[in-house]
Amino acid sequence: MSRTAGGRAHPMRFLALLCAAAAGLSLTAGCSSKDEGPGEAAGGVPVVEKGKLTTCTHLPYPPFQFEQDGKVVGFDVALVDLVAKNLKVEQKILDTPFENFKTGAFLNSGECDLAAAGMTITDERKKNVDFSVPYFDATQALLATKKSGVTSLADVKAKGAxxxxxxxxxxxxxxxSQGFDPVAFESSDAVLNGLRTGQVDAVVIDYPVVQGWLKDKANADAFALGQNIETGEQYGFSVKKGNDKLRAAIDKAITDAKADGTYDKLYQQWIGPLPEGRS
Incomplete structure (x- = not known):
């Protein structure tokens, strides 16, 4: 999936608030001084800040990254923590506009070491960044208000929804691509609010996001899950073009986690039941 920012506080102002909440925690959000400068992690992996693995993300996007009790948590966060552990550094998170991930701007400017943001690997994005091995198979889903009676994109057309x-x-x-001109919302929160306020009758968004929304009883009472849309998407973490050492370290952490069962445990913790055939 590809996400964007908008309608939100400036990232640096957001980070100042988050730093206050995260004081004393091992996982912070851009609270360290930039004076420390770049350094090297275990294995000679270069990092933009000594002792840290700096991750650019875009909040909120549960269950992949979101705030909980003053900390940024989620499936992506947990996987990158494994990378940081192997590199003998701590993960540090910066909340940044998503459009910069597509261009690699924050990677190229030295703001971040990697981007982790529920981001689909595409050929277009590969022109600007290097991706890790895929870490998540994603599908889209249709979520509609129950009163709309919509359960598929065909219903959307037929009912003029x-x-x-x-x-x-x-x-x-x-x-x-299916001939629709959807109302565009600038964040996942705005998408959900659009449904709640009647701006739209149905939305197409990543299935894990819908799963998370429907855990809330109010959402489950108001909305109905419609068709699941297989698009063949896979998520990857991105690094600056040519940063092969870090990319290899990320690949190793993902591969090892899948081999030793850690990945499945994190999947069940943050996403939900394992896909059929893997339980």
């Missing part, structure tokens, strides 16, 4: 999607995402792209 209003369709929404997150701007600049693969969900939005898929909807457009």
């Amino acid at each position: 209003k369709l929404g999607a997150q701007a600049e995402t693969t969900g939005e792209s898929y909807a457009k």
